[in-house]
Amino acid sequence: MMxxxxxxxxxNLMVEIISYLFIVLFVYAAVSxxxxxxxxxxxxxxxxxxxxxxxxxxWGVPVVExxxxxxxxxxxxxxxxxWASFFLMSIFSxxxxxxxxxxxxxxxxxxxxxxxxxxxxxxxxxIGWLLLALLGIFLSHKTKEPKNIDTRPFLIQKMK
Amino acid sequence: xxxxFLLPVLAMIFAIGMSFTSLDSAGDPNQDYILQDGVFxxxxxxxxxxxxxxxxxxxxxxNGQIYEVYDSVNPSVLKKGNGDIKKLY
Numbered sequence: 421m422m423x424x425x426x427x428x429x430x431x432n433l434m435v436e437i438i439s440y441l442f443i444v445l446f447v448y449a450a451v452s453x454x455x456x457x458x459x460x461x462x463x464x465x466x467x468x469x470x471x472x473x474x475x476x477x478x479w480g481v482p483v484v485e486x487x488x489x490x491x492x493x494x495x496x497x498x499x500x501x502x503w504a505s506f507f508l509m510s511i512f513s514x515x516x517x518x519x520x521x522x523x524x525x526x527x528x529x530x531x532x533x534x535x536x537x538x539x540x541x542x543x544x545x546x547i548g549w550l551l552l553a554l555l556g557i558f559l560s561h562k563t564k565e566p567k568n569i570d571t572r573p574f575l576i577q578k579m580k
Numbered sequence: 581x582x583x584x585f586l587l588p589v590l591a592m593i594f595a596i597g598m599s600f601t602s603l604d605s606a607g608d609p610n611q612d613y614i615l616q617d618g619v620f621x622x623x624x625x626x627x628x629x630x631x632x633x634x635x636x637x638x639x640x641x642x643n644g645q646i647y648e649v650y651d652s653v654n655p656s657v658l659k660k661g662n663g664d665i666k667k668l669y
Binding site: 436439440443444445446447448451452455456458459462466489492493495 | 584585587588589591592594595596598599600602603613620622652653654
């Protein structure tokens with residue numbers, strides 16, 4: 421029983437660490453985009469895949485990133501945050517795959533140092549975070565405490 | 581309650597700090613820009629304006645308007661060079 425408790429504590433710790441890493445990632449990416457917003461908006465406009473969505477993407481992406489990072493502040497909302505992170509990273513990865521296949525001359529609409537990565541490096545980067553989100557989701561499900569079942573009536577019955 | 585939010589808040593502050601330190605105000609290495617009707621328009625290429633301290637200028641069509649060139653989407657980052665007007669036509 422003590423060994424099981426120890427493993428649950430470790431899993432909780434890992435989920436917490438993964439949550440903090442996603443806070444850092446999304447806040448960094450969002451704030452970097454907002455600090456150089458004009459450049460980000462121009463870069464979004466240059467992408468033939470998303471330029472029609474224009475300002476919606478330019479404002480929407482940082483807002484969504486910050487919103488997801490806020491979910492990780494609350495332990496009850498962490499699993500939702502992990503699922504949201506998984507879906508957001510999936511969308512970003514899908515966009516990169518489309519860019520790699522159809523248009524490799526588009527500058528990266530990224531924030532901060534992530535913009536210095538090549539498209540392929542960025543895809544690997546995104547897949548890494550996607551797997552991290554999956555790991556967090558898996559560990560979150562495994563760390564759910566079993567419901568307390570009162571076995572006393574059963575035991576009393578057996579003793580009789 | 582206070583300690584519960586401490587680490588996430590610290591993570592957020594760390595990320596915001598990192599954003600400011602990695603902010604590149606030197607310019608976009610991929611291309612240059614002009615200001616057209618108050619909106620930054622990308623030129624699609626990085627111009628070679630030579631060496632010098634004179635503001636680089638570009639003309640997009642014959643007898644067309646001459647624009648000042650910017651290194652990035654930032655009105656304070658004018659591209660400098662030898663003063664020749666680059667013709668992109």
